Amino acid sequence: MKGKILDFSIANSEGVISGDDGNRYTFGGRDWKSSTPPQPGQRVDYDGEGRTAVAVYLDQAAGAGGAGATSDSLYKSSDDKVLAGVCAGLAHGWKISCPGMRIATVAVTLFTGVPLILYIVCIFVLPARPTKNVG
DSSP states (O other): OEEEEEEEETTTTEEEEEETTSOEEEEEGGGBOSSSOOOTTOEEEEEEETTEEEEEEEOGGGTGGGOOHHHHTOOEESSSOSSSSHHHHHHHHHTOOHHHHHHHHHHHHHHHSHHHHHHHHHHHHSOEEOOSSOO
């Protein structure tokens, strides 16, 4: 079945899909099978069991709901934090090593100070998304 994500709660790890058949289906974070976190507006392909969606994947043919690759990779982690989750979220979105991202950020900050300023801005600007149980 296919549809569009209406909402996804990071706190509850639950979401709602509006199916192309006109029905709404709930899904849990465990049913999300794609590497990027679920976001409202994304087109998905899923199996329906009653009013529950299971094995939920991004519909690649639909272009992932029109979201660009850059905006999909800019978020902070809500569940993998040392300070505010910025390095963990960016590392997850860019598919690089989280410890490596943290080490590089500290190293470049010691020499230039610039990442510290960007980190502080990111704390307030970037949305929080789960990274541990997604992808």
